[in-house]
Amino acid sequence: MTASTPVVPRGIASPSKFIIGPGLLAQLPDVVKDFGTNAIIICDPFILPHVERESLPALAKAGLKGSVEKFNGECCDSEIKRLSALAKERGANVVVGVGGGKTLDTSKAVSHALKHPLVLYPTIASSDAPCIALAVVYTDEGAFSHYLHLPQNPSAVMADTSVIAGAPARFFSAGIGDALATYFEAQACYDSDGTNLLGKKPSRTGLGMARLCYDILRDNVDSAMDAISRNVVTDAVTTTVEATIYLSGVGSESGGLAAAHAIHDGMTVVEDIHHAQHGEKVIFGLMCQFVLANTPRETVDEVVRIALRAGLPLTLQQLGLKKFVPAEWRKVAELACSPDDTMGNMPMKITPDDVYNAIVTANVMGERHMAAAGKAVPKLD
Numbered sequence: 378m379t380a381s382t383p384v385v386p387r388g389i390a391s392p393s394k395f396i397i398g399p400g401l402l403a404q405l406p407d408v409v410k411d412f413g414t415n416a417i418i419i420c421d422p423f424i425l426p427h428v429e430r431e432s433l434p435a436l437a438k439a440g441l442k443g444s445v446e447k448f449n450g451e452c453c454d455s456e457i458k459r460l461s462a463l464a465k466e467r468g469a470n471v472v473v474g475v476g477g478g479k480t481l482d483t484s485k486a487v488s489h490a491l492k493h494p495l496v497l498y499p500t501i502a503s504s505d506a507p508c509i510a511l512a513v514v515y516t517d518e519g520a521f522s523h524y525l526h527l528p529q530n531p532s533a534v535m536a537d538t539s540v541i542a543g544a545p546a547r548f549f550s551a552g553i554g555d556a557l558a559t560y561f562e563a564q565a566c567y568d569s570d571g572t573n574l575l576g577k578k579p580s581r582t583g584l585g586m587a588r589l590c591y592d593i594l595r596d597n598v599d600s601a602m603d604a605i606s607r608n609v610v611t612d613a614v615t616t617t618v619e620a621t622i623y624l625s626g627v628g629s630e631s632g633g634l635a636a637a638h639a640i641h642d643g644m645t646v647v648e649d650i651h652h653a654q655h656g657e658k659v660i661f662g663l664m665c666q667f668v669l670a671n672t673p674r675e676t677v678d679e680v681v682r683i684a685l686r687a688g689l690p691l692t693l694q695q696l697g698l699k700k701f702v703p704a705e706w707r708k709v710a711e712l713a714c715s716p717d718d719t720m721g722n723m724p725m726k727i728t729p730d731d732v733y734n735a736i737v738t739a740n741v742m743g744e745r746h747m748a749a750a751g752k753a754v755p756k757l758d
């Protein structure tokens with residue numbers, strides 16, 4: 378063997394276990410027992426009484442210790458420190474997070490600080506973040522602070538379909554928006570021999586999971602949205618959640634991201650659209666990626682059909698934009714092309730000018746599809 382530059386290997390990452398079904402709060406001990414004997418359960422306030430009523434007695438019955446602590450609302454260093462100290466004080470050896478994105482990210486950070494296994498229980502299916510080894514940390518005031526890259530994925534993710542279906546439909550839709558982009562980004566990353574979220578070459582497994590994720594969304598969206606509109610669980614709902622939380626997470630982490638998420642990241646500087654969900658912005662980013670890659674019309678039409686059926690927005694004005702200020706969107710385009718982001722995983726060279734033109738075009742395309750679906754949106758200035 379001669380000394381040469383080491384080859385970047387392919388990589389695959391995933392939670393050790395993914396459990397999906399209704400009524401999982403009472404089944405918490407079945408999962409916790411594999412990772413520890415004393416759980417600190419970090420909880421969103423709305424679900425805390427249910428955890429006290431269902432999970433704590435079940436843990437006690439199984440001979441395990443458990444205690445609940447209310448999450449204070451922000452994933453910031455002071456909250457991470459507070460909960461880490463509390464976990465130590467209580468002798469916890471496994472961290473459980475029950476709630477929305479910030480609760481789960483805080484639980485990821487606490488488990489990382491204490492080097493304890495982590496069990497996550499998302500109460501909404503609005504993105505694929507629960508399965509990914511990454512947390513977003515904010516300042517005490519709620520501004521973005523930094524990404525926390527974790528050495529490990531959660532030990533287990535429990536998707537309780539009865540709780541997820543009971544949440545407002547907009548969250549379920551946003552999860553579909555995030556997951557719709559996964560296959561197209563993974564394919565772009567694979568074609569360009571790019572870098573996945575592990576910093577490795579994209580794996581065939583990641584691409585395959587991303588494809589399965591897309592096929593499931595295409596085949597189940599109609600029936601799943603019918604059920605979700607009445608907050609009930611059906612097989613189509615369960616299968617869709619498997620795609621939006623698990624397959625999309627593993628597909629994007631092991632397969633890699635590309636233009637759709639890079640444009641999403643750039644869009645975070647636009648004040649007007651701060652209240653849009655992650656997945657609602659990602660679907661717009663995906664439409665821009667289609668423009669950049671000049672994706673065949675049949676493919677675009679199929680994705681648009683799924684997005685419309687999921688009730689997703691396709692235009693910037695639906696995301697909350699009041700006025701299109703070109704300088705602001707030039708900045709978005711520039712940020713999307715930053716070398717730290719994932720635009721470099723596109724198979725062709727993309728410049729900020731290309732991205733700006735794609736944003737303008739994607740919005741007209743969105744207006745056209747909305748009008749064709751009988752949902753006319755006002756034109757932007």
Ligand SMILES: [Zn+2]
Pocket residue numbers: 504505555638655659
């Ligand atoms: Zn995403």
